[in-house]
Amino acid sequence: MATNVEIPESLIQLQRTANAARREATRGNYSTEAWQPWLDAADVLQRAVTDHAAAAAVSRYELEMAVKKTAREQDETDEAVAAR
Numbered sequence: 001m002a003t004n005v006e007i008p009e010s011l012i013q014l015q016r017t018a019n020a021a022r023r024e025a026t027r028g029n030y031s032t033e034a035w036q037p038w039l040d041a042a043d044v045l046q047r048a049v050t051d052h053a054a055a056a057a058v059s060r061y062e063l064e065m066a067v068k069k070t071a072r073e074q075d076e077t078d079e080a081v082a083a084r
Contacts, residue, residue, distance in 0.1 A: 005058045007066055014045040015071035 021038035049067060053060035
């Protein structure tokens with residue numbers, strides 16, 4: 001796993017943005033307009049992960065999984081704090 005690779009905060013924020021866009025898109029019935037922000041956010045994220053993995057000479061897959069895990073953990077922490 002890419003745990004020994006420094007994960008830029010910018011990638012984590014892009015993942016969190018994509019996560020939020022996904023939650024919003026899937027909240028209601030499907031429509032192209034409702035899903036477009038999620039698709040756009042996911043596209044930006046994928047390009048950024050690919051670029052960073054190439055520049056850092058690390059596995060793209062491992063970097064992506066590490067970004068997803070870190071963003072998910074931050075989202076869960078924020079949700080727990082908000083629930084208090």
